[in-house]
Amino acid sequence: MGRVLMKGTEAIAEAAIQAGCKYFFGYPITPQNEIPEYMSAHLPEVGGVYVQAESEVASINMVLGGGATGYRVMTSSSSPGISLMSEGISYIAGCEIPAVIVNVMRAGPGLGGILPGQADYLQATKGGGNGDYNLIVLAPSTLQECVDLTQLAFDLAQKYRNPVMVAADGFMGQMMEAVEIKPSPTKDQPADASWALGFMEERGGKRSHLHSLFLAPEPLEEHNRKLQKKFSAMKAAEQRCECYCMEDAELLIAAYGTTARISRSAVNNLRAEGLKVGMIRPVTLWPYPYETFKTIPSTVKNILVAEMNAGQMVDDVKVATGCRYPVSFYGRTGGFAPSVKEIEDECRRILAL
Template sequence: MGRVLMKGTEAIAEAAIQAGCKFFFGYPITPQNEIPEYMSAHLPEIGGTFVQAESEVAASYMIMGGGATGHKVMTTSSSPGISLMSEGITYMAGAEIPVVIVNVMRGGPGLGGILPSQADYLQATKGGGNGDYNLIVMAPSTLQEAVDITQESFELALRYRNPVLILADGFMGQMMEAVEIKPYVDKDVPDISEWALGYMGERGGKRSSLKSLYLSPEALENHNKDLQKKYALIKERESRCESYMTEDAELVIAAYGTTARISRSVINNLREQGHKVGLIRPITLWPYPYADFAKLPKTVKNILVAEMNCGQMVDDVKVATGCKIPVSFYGRSGGMSPSVKEIEQQCRNLLGLE
């Protein structure tokens, strides 16, 4: 497939199919409904299975069952739906079951509204469910990146036996861009027959036990220690970030997803006027790219966090900089988006231009 013009939700769906996803379980909720709609039409064409579950809760346990067999499975939802899935998600993290979950975020809290938002950052990165666990959390900024991240997420899920959550927002779900979607071949995935259900023959009759229930506190603590070792490995290997015009920057905007795209326009405008402004864009929200912030030049005097929420990433930026650089925030919430003009004005204020 060459470059084609596609809506974000449909591009994500086709990318998943080309990555080998054959099982989709989900429940409709705006603004991601085109993903299950696309899957319902195209998965049967390749011998795959689409099931519209009776609820988001049911969908989370359907992907848990599918992921336990080692197959590539996926669900998608939007903010309140992900909240309903939180119990299943922590079970999957605890049982080390690989799945891919897409959250096309909308405004909140509660039922909120259907317009774009980034207000699920803390839910995604700090744990929406109970217990000590982490998801791998990816935040694309363009539709091509959403395609690439979607495809790689299945590989990451299988490599680490861990749920992967892709955070997009309603803008990314509904915008259209030219993308190229190729069949994806996994590069580094352990043999699933070593752990997945349905491979007793390959294991010489040995059963596989995938669970998150440990009645012995000593056993549960040892399990938690093993999970933490895995998370440490993920932090070491999978942290990703983009820096844009930060080499000589005096002010750096920290943003991800759609807000990073808006911020890039701000930076280009200010650079044309001779002002030294750059962008640092986390691609993995967990593991957070702390090391990339540590590499920012000594010329940086301020960091402006820009988000479509009330400041959920600010604390991570403060930790990443060791609180050695002043951190400011500008955001809009409830489905409102910060404009280029608004962010540019904040930058001008911090630069002492007005």
């Protein structure tokens, strides 16, 4: 497939199919409805199965069952729907089952509205469900990244036997851009018979037992130690970040997703005025790119966090920088995004201090 003009949600769905996803379980909620709609039309064309569950709770538990076979499975939802899935996501992490979850974020809290938001940051990065577990969380800022990171998500889920989330705000889901979607090299990767259900013959008749329930404390603690060792490996290997005009920056904007696109325009405009502003953009919200933050040049005097929420990434920026810099925040909520001019004005205000 060459470059084609696609809506973000449909690009994500086609990218998943080209990554080898054959099984999708979901439930409709705005603004991600085009993903299940697209899957229902196109999965059968590649021998796949689409199931619309009766609820988000049902769909995430279907993902658990489907992923236990070792094959590539996926669900998608939007903010309140992800909240309903949180228990099942914790089960999936506890059972060490690969799965991809797409959250096209909308404004909250509660039902909120159907307009875009980024207020699910803490839910995604700090664990929305119970227990000690982590998701790899990928945050695209262009539709091509929506495609590439969706395909990467399937590989990472299989590699670590862990759920991976693609956190795309509502703008990403509904905008249209030209994208190129290629079949993933790992598209036809077979199930790993060493752990997955349904491969008793390959294991010499040995059953596979996947569970997250340990009634005695000793085996549960040992299981947690195993999981934490895996999460540490993720932290070491999977940090991703983009730096833009950072080399001589005096003020650095930290942003992700659509807000990073807006911030990039602000950086370009401010640079044209002779102001030394740059941007650091986490691509992985978890693991957070602490190593890249360590490379911030000595010229930086302030950091401005820009988000479509009330400041959920601020603490991570402070931790990543060891509180060496003043960290301020500018954000919009309710479905609004900070405008280019608003971010420019905030940068000018900080630089004038």
